[in-house]
Amino acid sequence: MPATPAPPTGRLPVVIVGAGPVGLAAAAHLLGRDLDPLVLEAGERAGAAVREWAHVRLFSTWSEITAPAAEKLLAPTGWVKPDLTTYPTGGEWAEHYLQPLADALGNRVRYGARVTGVSRTGRDRVVDAERAEQPFTVHVAYADGREERILARAVVDASGTWSTPSPAGADGLPALGERAAADRVSYRVPDLDDPATRARYAGRRTAVIGSGASAFTALAALASLAKADDGTGTHTTWILRRGLSGSTFGGGSADQLPARGALGLAAKAAVDEGHADAVTGFRTRAIEHDSNSRLVLVSEDGRRLDPVDEIVVLTGLRPDLSFLGELRLGLDERLQAPVGLAPLIDPNQHSCGTVYPHGAKEFAHPEPGVYLVGMKSYGRAPTFLALTGYEQVRSVAAALAGDHEAAARVELVLPETGVCGGAGLFDQPQADNTPADTGCCATPAAAEPSPVTPAPRLIQLGTTSPSASGCC
Template sequence: MSAPTTALPTVVIGAGPAGLAAAAHLTERGLEVLVLEAGPTAADAVREWGHVRLFSTWAELTDPAAEKLLAPTGWVKPDGAACPSGADWAERYLQPLADALGDAVRYGATVTGVARAGRDRIVDADREQQPFAVHFTTADGREQRVLAGTVIDASGTWKSPSPAGADGLPALGERAAADRISYRVPDLKDPAVRARYAGRRTAVIGSGASAFTALAALADLAKADDGSGTHAVWILRRGISGSTFGGGSADQLPARGALGLAAKAAVDDGHADAVTGFRTAAVERDGDGGLVLVGEDDRRLEPVDEVVVLTGLRPDLSFLDEIRLGLDERLQAPTALAPLIDPNQHSCGTVYPHGHRELSHPEPGVYLVGMKSYGRAPTFLAMTGYEQVRSVAAAIAGDTEAADRVELTLPETGVCGGAGLFDTPAAEQGGGCCTPAPALVQIGVGAPAAETQEPSGGCCG
């Protein structure tokens, strides 16, 4: 059952930004790689939020090794100063990169399990001498297995959105109201989606960039000819403070700062009300078919027609159950990485450079990279993932010097401290300006609206 692991390929799970970059770096080093992608095309998850514009520029969204691989194909790098949409990113960079990798990318391959061949997670004997067995199903339902010397899980977190319930579990009645609840930023350019929200009262639950995007989009709809009666109710678990809307003009990613200002304008201009200090416990239907959000303190909000839940994403670890992972008990990120990305302490721009050592696990030869490596932390940027996979690929190739040479400068948000204080009472936030008691608030003065920017779940971009 054993096979020399050095003669086996590295299996990369996921043909998204980090997975394809990992494959490019491994290919550049002359190593065999096999990318398993569940979708029918590259960047399947990115395409699902293709209508959203990123707040990172093209210069920050392409990987150097990938660019070298693409150069002989005639690929032309887009304008580095522009911020693409998710669809642009997929069509103009990620799919061409997958095409350049050729047969190394296999589509319609859903990974169902990873283990040491012939060894479950309990067995120690000769464990590290065994290759990895990666099980997957094909698009036509056939079960297959491939052996790998190393495994890079770049499958992301997009498929596992967090629920509305403030305790991390679905709120009571949340599943029963699934027909009226979405966990994605709505694409209001789609006529069917637009009709769902136009003239309706929509609750937006969340405090990150995805919530900003949804609020700005709903505000634009409210100002349009077909948007009469459109209104948003913004549900926050914390109060409104100086950092609620991000760094504004102090943000080193201008589009990210503008996004927060657009959300602020939605409230200032009366297109959205902010409900602060509200932790959702239940979703109930009223007699007229509306949805009533009930808080942990038994407070009940006015009925809404739709609910958009943007409370973050979480990793799917189910198919790694036979692998010995070392994960932080809170973030579900690699143990050594977790303190560096803890959203209670760090924003996107204050995350320290890290590489293969911080991404390693008790099971040698397996790495979680990209959004998957951040677990539940929302502070990920694409350029972070590119540096991760450069280091990991160098480690796999045995180039320890290059693997340890991790250098990365990230753009600051302009927000002091981290973004994870959403459950901390305002009195403990060092001068927060709101109490955590539920309240409808109107804040500040108007600010110019901005183009929507960000996919669900933090700073990815």
């Protein structure tokens, strides 16, 4: 199929991969800059990934999870702004904000459109000659079986990390036997309001592996199930790769996001009340079957836990870079984040409270015109904020429009959390092998300046509270 013709103005579009919160915000910013966005979404509706955790309630209010540029686009459509003081579920976020925003963008959003490859027209990643002068070619496979090549002036990859959860194995690879036990291993927070899912966990023993907000959510939900089904044997074994400390359960009552603090306290209560047992310093090597076909977790040091019926693995997410293989990306060898950004977000050194301003400059790759934004820009780092993503794409849109002064004006303003320990984007758990003293803790005033990038002039954001979609 021939490449999509350029728009009537003769301009090629900026292709955005993913119709999630950050991808749609990118489209809104590009329109505000008189650029032509084209959003390609593999799902059948906007926010397809968010809808997969529709049952999970965010720990930030509506006021903290909408992009100002998006609200400007929505205003003329008759969109009714939700009560800004309430906490939506993922499903409500998708239905009452993301889908209306995608509808406002009209035919600039295509559904059932999976990006399978991105390159330079007529150039693989080896060829230097006239490379930068060639437009990007984006290969798309549609749900109806069609294929298409779309020419683009730039590519903004906002596809996130939801589709690639990390495995149970402590070495970053699936544990021995993990694939064989796939029918009883889940990588998502269980929806216990669903009768079939409830029946799967009720009266059974479940192992939850992870230490972030998703693990907290699962622990609290399974504890509620144990209380409701008292006497049926519902019980949880909570597996951590490190030890318990005062920061394990987050900021509690000191957290400036009360719902997030309450979530950590609910997880603590699950342990204190005996509905969950915490197993610390356990790095999973294998998942075996006992004589009754139950699952036995084996650690790297040879410890074997009591058998369980189900395993919920919530050890973080990682980026899918497979369709970007023909582009020249500059990625940090550990985090898989852009090399200019990685030192600012390294969980060995920083929490989301100490991440310094970043924008289009820090996203730069050897391949000009390609940007990884949103959670994908953080690679395996767990401390991403939705408001960070909204500022990222504001900066990228300004850079693509040639307004480099505006592109450089990026600043994050974060509140106190009261204690270290965090989670990740869209209830993504903190990576379980992250140092215990990382997470969301420090305020900007308490942070030391980054030795990599000097902080630019402070730009006060319209909303200074962090998004529920991130660790803060």
